[in-house]
Amino acid sequence: xxxxxxxxxxxxxxxxxxxxxxxxxxxxxxxxxxxxxxxxxxxxxxxxxxxxxxxxxxxxxxxxxxxxxxxxxxxxxxxxxxxxxxxxxxxxxxxxxxxxxxxxxxxxxxxxxxxxxxxxxxxxxxxxxxxxxxxxxxxxxxxxxxxxxxxxxxxxxxxxxxxxxxxxxxxxxxxxxxxxxxxxxxxxxxxxxxxxxxxxxxxxxxxxxxxxxxxxxxxxxxxxxxxxxxxxxxxxxxxxxxxxxxxxxxxxxxxxxxxxxxxxxxxxxxxxxxxxxxxxxxxxxxxxxxxxxxxxxxxxxxxxxxxxxxxxxxxxxxxxxxxxxxxxxxxxxxxxxxxxxxxxxxxxxxxxxxxxxxxxxxxxxxxxxxxxxxxxxxxxxxxxxxxxxxxxxxxxxxxxxxxxxxxxxxxxxxxxxxxxxxxxxxxxxxxxxxxxxxxxxxxxxxxxxxxxxxxxxxxxxxxxxxxxxxxxxxxxxxxxxxxxxxxxxxxxxxxxxxxxxxxxx
Numbered sequence: 001x002x003x004x005x006x007x008x009x010x011x012x013x014x015x016x017x018x019x020x021x022x023x024x025x026x027x028x029x030x031x032x033x034x035x036x037x038x039x040x041x042x043x044x045x046x047x048x049x050x051x052x053x054x055x056x057x058x059x060x061x062x063x064x065x066x067x068x069x070x071x072x073x074x075x076x077x078x079x080x081x082x083x084x085x086x087x088x089x090x091x092x093x094x095x096x097x098x099x100x101x102x103x104x105x106x107x108x109x110x111x112x113x114x115x116x117x118x119x120x121x122x123x124x125x126x127x128x129x130x131x132x133x134x135x136x137x138x139x140x141x142x143x144x145x146x147x148x149x150x151x152x153x154x155x156x157x158x159x160x161x162x163x164x165x166x167x168x169x170x171x172x173x174x175x176x177x178x179x180x181x182x183x184x185x186x187x188x189x190x191x192x193x194x195x196x197x198x199x200x201x202x203x204x205x206x207x208x209x210x211x212x213x214x215x216x217x218x219x220x221x222x223x224x225x226x227x228x229x230x231x232x233x234x235x236x237x238x239x240x241x242x243x244x245x246x247x248x249x250x251x252x253x254x255x256x257x258x259x260x261x262x263x264x265x266x267x268x269x270x271x272x273x274x275x276x277x278x279x280x281x282x283x284x285x286x287x288x289x290x291x292x293x294x295x296x297x298x299x300x301x302x303x304x305x306x307x308x309x310x311x312x313x314x315x316x317x318x319x320x321x322x323x324x325x326x327x328x329x330x331x332x333x334x335x336x337x338x339x340x341x342x343x344x345x346x347x348x349x350x351x352x353x354x355x356x357x358x359x360x361x362x363x364x365x366x367x368x369x370x371x372x373x374x375x376x377x378x379x380x381x382x383x384x385x386x387x388x389x390x391x392x393x394x395x396x397x398x399x400x401x402x403x404x405x406x407x408x409x410x411x412x413x414x415x416x417x418x419x420x421x422x423x424x425x426x427x428x429x430x431x432x433x434x435x436x437x438x439x440x441x442x443x444x445x446x447x448x449x450x451x452x453x454x455x456x457x458x459x460x461x462x463x464x465x466x467x468x469x470x471x472x473x474x475x476x477x478x479x480x481x482x483x484x485x486x487x488x489x490x491x492x493x494x495x496x497x498x499x500x501x502x503x504x505x
């Protein structure tokens with residue numbers, strides 16, 4: 001009988017730690033529901049003690065998600081454990097993900113603790129955690145650079161004191177597949193003598209080997225894999241959910257395993273995440289890239305025309321890349337709009353739906369057709385809208401190749417108004433300087449990217465940017481048929497995030 005592989009998705013926790021990937025509470029809830037529909041077994045919702053917003057997100061996800069287990073991250077402290085419990089108090093499927101660093105370099109420079117002190121900390125924290133959790137996952141951070149004898153000692157300690165899952169993180173993507181496979185096998189063979197448990201792995205992609213290492217671990221006894229959608233995460237990211245799943249599916253002749261993932265929802269769920277984070281996938285990205293099912297070479301084209309399998313090892317419809325398309329426009333009604341959202345597994349509440357539909361009609365009045373990319377961008381903007389921040393009331397820009405570009409803005413916050421004008425090297429520069437002057441700020445623009453949403457001359461423009469204020473990097477994203485307006489809105493959202501962080505952190 002095929003072995004079941006449990007999928008533990010950490011898109012909302014480890015994935016969100018990627019620069020620029022932070023999400024609003026509503027966006028995280030929508031992504032959690034999409035991951036649940038996808039068939040993810042365990043969703044790591046966040047790190048509750050790290051901020052009030054993180055706590056709120058974990059709490060609300062725990063209330064909304066019914067089928068998947070919900071995990072919260074915790075350091076080896078009673079305060080962290082209690083925070084996860086309080087956030088997930090009403091969820092019977094709550095999971096505590098407890099971690100502590102174990103490698104020599106982390107012990108010396110980060111924790112400044114001895115082996116004996118670490119074992120004592122783990123023992124005491126796990127005994128405390130058993131009062132609140134039936135499912136406890138323990139992770140020795142930087143496991144692949146930890147001495148094997150000490151690693152086994154601390155893992156046995158974790159199992160004896162209540163851990164139900166042992167997770168082996170390749171925290172810095174240091175391992176090589178053959179080596180990692182042997183490493184996992186030794187751990188599995190040793191620990192199975194202690195008690196029954198789930199063996200999990202968590203691989204980072206610093207050397208581009210996260211998926212390969214995860215596959216090697218499955219062959220060596222691992223029955224749970226920690227992943228992120230689109231492979232997002234710190235530095236080079238994590239093991240990509242879609243690459244792992246399709247590797248297991250395409251090469252089922254080698255991997256006699258199964259998962260609960262509904263592969264036909266992979267692509268729609270990926271597109272939702274892309275629009276929420278604003279991350280642009282490379283055209284040659286495995287599984288989801290634009291080029292994956294495209295063939296330019298004459299030889300390849302001839303082969304595909306004769307029989308697709310000559311150059312395609314999977315069918316696009318298997319991952320949901322072929323979606324029945326309704327032509328959406330100004331005459332489309334609420335039913336058609338709701339149907340389109342359903343195709344992507346999106347379930348907005350009544351208020352969010354009405355706001356999204358109003359935005360859809362606004363765009364439809366400007367464009368002949370509203371495509372799927374436009375609709376996803378509408379959803380991400382609705383879910384990510386911040387309340388009580390600075391809002392752009394109006395702007396005017398004067399530009400041309402024979403005059404100095406200038407901009408005037410009026411910004412409101414509550415009953416307060418801020419008006420200013422400035423010149424710049426171009427219309428966007430002038431606009432940003434006018435906003436700076438109005439709000440008496442001096443941000444430094446670090447990154448500015450414009451991307452077309454959909455195709456054609458009437459495509460919307462999406463602006464993603466990063467600014468730095470007082471040493472903090474803030475991200476902003478906005479979408480409009482006018483890229484100058486999108487630039488101003490993205491800039492203001494980054495500024496709002498600065499004030500929001502000052503309030504909560």
